[in-house]
């Protein structure tokens with residue numbers, strides 16, 4: 333197998349560094365320290381289609397990061413992109429919003445079990461912040477319970493003290509708990525009577541650099557009851573796994589009903605917008621909060637969202653992605669075993685996390701991932717991976733071949749592995 337070279341990628345990155353802080357900022361760039369060794373990774377893509385993207389050196393990758401989630405049907409899906417083109421002929425960002433917004437809200441209310449209404453913004457972090465504002469407006473309280481290691485965006489309240497730009501006041505009203513520990517939440521609620529506005533968490537725990545964890549039996553049912561009994565708003569951040577588990581919402585999948593649900597990544601197959609869904613009880617609070625943005629009511633993403641969600645329902649996207657994910661990961665585990673590697677898979681098959689457990693430092697895992705990327709299977713070593721609906725059996729087969737060669741290379745570099 334040919335090893336990829338990244339000459340143009342590097343040239344462009346040097347050019348970018350002169351005019352853009354860190355060249356590529358945030359989690360898509362090398363500065364976060366997540367793409368190590370950086371020499372194994374491309375920096376810029378030129379085009380994308382289906383389950384692939386091509387970088388500026390012409391290398392093709394089977395993409396298991398899916399733009400960190402938005403690629404859910406396959407890049408440049410014709411049904412979605414044609415709906416966008418039709419809408420663009422009519423208009424996009426206009427003074428009075430298009431009726432596509434109503435159509436999309438109706439579709440969300442029909443699709444998501446808990447939803448009585450839907451509110452729109454641009455990014456996942458816009459709606460997690462809005463969810464907290466709604467909860468505070470509804471309860472007149474100021475504290476929020478959050479799970480340690482959970483990610484809800486980059487607004488100051490979501491970050492940690494010690495991170496540049498964050499001051500104590502930004503996070504003064506956050507109380508952090510461990511995932512799946514009901515008793516800890518119960519104690520906090522008891523110790524802070526009439527002070528907790530909101531409990532916010534992802535539907536299952538998908539932190540970085542750690543095995544992902546599903547909720548224990550009855551965890552959500554007990555949390556739901558605790559919130560109801562104490563007037564606390566239960567907000568579920570379904571930004572990442574929304575529609576990769578259940579079209580009716582991940583709370584529905586785990587058998588409980590949230591008060592607020594945040595969606596983003598899988599809504600429009602890459603066309604940018606986010607949604608907060610809520611129940612009737614919170615409609616007035618949502619109406620009372622002043623919250624908007626220059627592009628939030630643009631029509632083209634709503635057209636994309638209507639086409640994307642209808643197609644996901646038509647093909648039963650979540651089931652399809654679970655099946656593809658299972659086939660892929662079962663194969664990876666088997667191949668790893670042949671060469672003495674214990675590859676542990678956690679989370680859900682459509683959005684799995686994996687790590688080689690032979691070494692706790694994750695160095696072997698990082699090496700194996702880098703060898704995969706250099707041969708055309710784009711994984712990240714630190715983060716959960718994503719399946720999209722267009723991934724084919726041939727893609728899975730090729731990924732298994734790449735993974736096998738990568739395991740062989742790592743094994744030959746580490747004779748201690750038996």
Ligand SMILES: Cc1ncc(COP(=O)(O)O)c(C=O)c1O
Nearest residue numbers: 455456457483484485569571572
């Ligand atoms: C669970 C979760 N919540 C919130 C966000 C923030 O979304 P965005 O980056 O679109 O603001 C993300 C993004 O990765 C996420 O995974």
